[in-house]
Amino acid sequence: MASKLIAPSVLAADFANLQRDVEMINNSDADWFHIDIMDGVFVPNISFGMPVLRDIVKHATKTIDVHLMIIDPDRYIKTFADLGSNILTVHYEACTHLHRTLQAIKAEGMQAGVAINPHTNVSLLEDTINDIDLVCIMSVNPGFGGQSFIENTYKKVKQLKEIIDRNNAKTMIEIDGGVTDKNAKALIEAGADVLVAGSYVFKSENPTATIKGLKEIIA
Numbered sequence: 001m002a003s004k005l006i007a008p009s010v011l012a013a014d015f016a017n018l019q020r021d022v023e024m025i026n027n028s029d030a031d032w033f034h035i036d037i038m039d040g041v042f043v044p045n046i047s048f049g050m051p052v053l054r055d056i057v058k059h060a061t062k063t064i065d066v067h068l069m070i071i072d073p074d075r076y077i078k079t080f081a082d083l084g085s086n087i088l089t090v091h092y093e094a095c096t097h098l099h100r101t102l103q104a105i106k107a108e109g110m111q112a113g114v115a116i117n118p119h120t121n122v123s124l125l126e127d128t129i130n131d132i133d134l135v136c137i138m139s140v141n142p143g144f145g146g147q148s149f150i151e152n153t154y155k156k157v158k159q160l161k162e163i164i165d166r167n168n169a170k171t172m173i174e175i176d177g178g179v180t181d182k183n184a185k186a187l188i189e190a191g192a193d194v195l196v197a198g199s200y201v202f203k204s205e206n207p208t209a210t211i212k213g214l215k216e217i218i219a
Contacts, residue, residue, distance in 0.1 A: 004188050004218040006211055007032035007065050007174070009198030010056060011047055012145045018052070021202070022059045028211040032063040032087075034176070034196045037080075039070040042094055043143035050083060057084035065134075065194075067115060067176065069142050070094065074101055081108035089113030089136050089174075092120055102131045115176070117142060118150050122160040129169045134194070135160055140177030146199040149178030154190045161191030181217055188218045 008030050013021035025033060035053060040046040047069075057064055066085040068076070073090040080088050088110045095101045098114065105112040113134035114125060118141060125135060137156055140147035157173060164171045174194035175187050184195055197214060204210040 004192070005031035005194040006214050006218070007034035007194055007196045008201045008207075008211065009034045009036065009145065009176070009196050011036045012198030012202040014202070015048075018056065019059055021207075022056055024207055025211075026059070026061045028208045029215045030062065030211050032065045032194070033060050034065045034067060034198075036067050036069060038143065042071045042091065043069045045143040050079065053080075053083050053085075063087065065089070065113075065174075067113070067136060068094075069115075074104060077101070077104050078108055081105075081110055085110055087111040087113050087134055089115050089134060091115045091117070091142075092124060093117055099128050099131060102128060106131075113174070115142075118152070122156050122163060125160070126163050126167070129163055129167050129171055132169070132171050134172045134174055136174040136176050136196075137192075138177055139175050139179070142177075146203075147178060149180075149183055154186060157187065157190040157192055179214075181213060184214055184217045 008025050036047050038045050038047040063086045065087045066080055067089045071094050088105045092114050102112040111133035114132050115136035117138050139150050139153040172193040175192045176196040179195045179197045180200045201207045201210050
């Protein structure tokens, strides 16, 4: 079985010491950088944009997992490819023509991800599951870090895993929001492959040790 992955969410990092926190992730047991891009329209918050992403990529030595919480993401697919994104995740709720968007992401040489909000049913992804490299299940309402985990997530992970297996898809399942040492193992057992951890990592006394601890739990 492929090893399970930890993707610290840079949204929770210290922006005044961003390079330090990027280096910390580089030197830790983390697997990916998870980077949230928000526009203040699709979600009620604005995060950083292209210049900050460019600077993160400049120093990062691991997979760049970009999560677009924006309306009309098609406008920026090429831009995010040019900035060095390895995985580009768009929201199901923001895409009128999801299949076309997925094809456009892949045409730029990136892996294509789809994120779904807590109220969105995973069954809506069945028709495109073979075109999706990663499904990001939001386990909090998107827009702000530090929220508490929505318990219904476990059920959604199991339902999605059934869809993936039924269609012989290679899709990975990522969980984003409220991940801690308390729920990490149960999420992996339900079928998750990648855990995004933000506040839990960056607000801890020793982020490197916290990441190591999460990796040991899900190993």
